[in-house]
Amino acid sequence: MTDQANAETIAENLSGVREQIRQSCERYQRSPDTVTLLAVSKTKPAEALKAAWQAGQRDFGENYLQESLEKQEILKDLDICWHFIGPIQSNKTRAIAESFQWVHSVDRLKVAQRLNDQRPEHLPPLNICLQINISEEATKSGITLTELPELAAQIAQMPNLTLRGLMAIPAPADTQQEQRKPFAALQAALFELKADHPQMDTLSMGMTGDMDAAIAEGSTMVRIGTAIFGARSYPA
Numbered sequence: 001m002t003d004q005a006n007a008e009t010i011a012e013n014l015s016g017v018r019e020q021i022r023q024s025c026e027r028y029q030r031s032p033d034t035v036t037l038l039a040v041s042k043t044k045p046a047e048a049l050k051a052a053w054q055a056g057q058r059d060f061g062e063n064y065l066q067e068s069l070e071k072q073e074i075l076k077d078l079d080i081c082w083h084f085i086g087p088i089q090s091n092k093t094r095a096i097a098e099s100f101q102w103v104h105s106v107d108r109l110k111v112a113q114r115l116n117d118q119r120p121e122h123l124p125p126l127n128i129c130l131q132i133n134i135s136e137e138a139t140k141s142g143i144t145l146t147e148l149p150e151l152a153a154q155i156a157q158m159p160n161l162t163l164r165g166l167m168a169i170p171a172p173a174d175t176q177q178e179q180r181k182p183f184a185a186l187q188a189a190l191f192e193l194k195a196d197h198p199q200m201d202t203l204s205m206g207m208t209g210d211m212d213a214a215i216a217e218g219s220t221m222v223r224i225g226t227a228i229f230g231a232r233s234y235p236a
């Protein structure tokens with residue numbers, strides 16, 4: 001595909017996703033401006049992100065630090081809000097603290113402490129979501145709901161971080177009804193936390209396959225890759 005054709009496809013895909021968000025919001029009686037679309041651009045080249053930006057997209061989610069930093073350098077003149085959504089190795093926290101506005105995948109105190117200590121002083125506090133292993137899968141990152149209140153209380157004390165909300169990647173489910181259960185649990189957990197942390201306003205949940213279920217349960221930020229940029233091919 002030529003770059004031009006590819007750019008047109010991305011622009012069409014984006015407007016399709018926006019329309020789906022609008023329809024889901026209507027179905028669940030929510031205002032469409034309460035759901036932010038995060039374009040997940042892992043493995044995709046800088047030109048693909050630029051095409052999405054030209055079609056009005058401003059929030060981009062990335063999983064791999066080195067890959068993202070290369071794209072950020074190429075796209076540095078564009079007003080993009082960068083979100084880190086991948087697993088975090090503690091030796092990578094400095095670059096994350098310096099180069100992103102949001103981190104959705106914080107799952108331990110040590111990582112939060114380092115992000116706080118390494119956030120440059122000239123930048124506003126880093127927006128943080130705690131990743132919850134909502135389906136309690138042994139292989140998945142994230143904390144349990146039992147561990148959540150203590151970690152939230154600790155992070156809320158850190159001056160260079162703003163605790164914004166919760167993120168989860170539930171196990172795949174066959175039906176819409178099954179998809180909604182873990183999202184409902186995340187929404188309930190946020191509601192409880194808000195009593196102590198009223199600034200928490202973000203539910204980062206919903207991907208290409210379960211966006212409607214997530215919006216039904218109060219998602220405020222859907223993380224969409226495939227439906228915007230097409231399938232990903234990973235190097236073998």
Ligand SMILES: *Cc1c(COP(=O)(O)O)cnc(C)c1O
Nearest residue numbers: 040085207208209223224225226
């Ligand atoms: C890749 C990824 C997404 C996007 O998934 P799609 O199914 O392509 O929409 C969302 N969130 C996280 C954390 C991801 O790693």
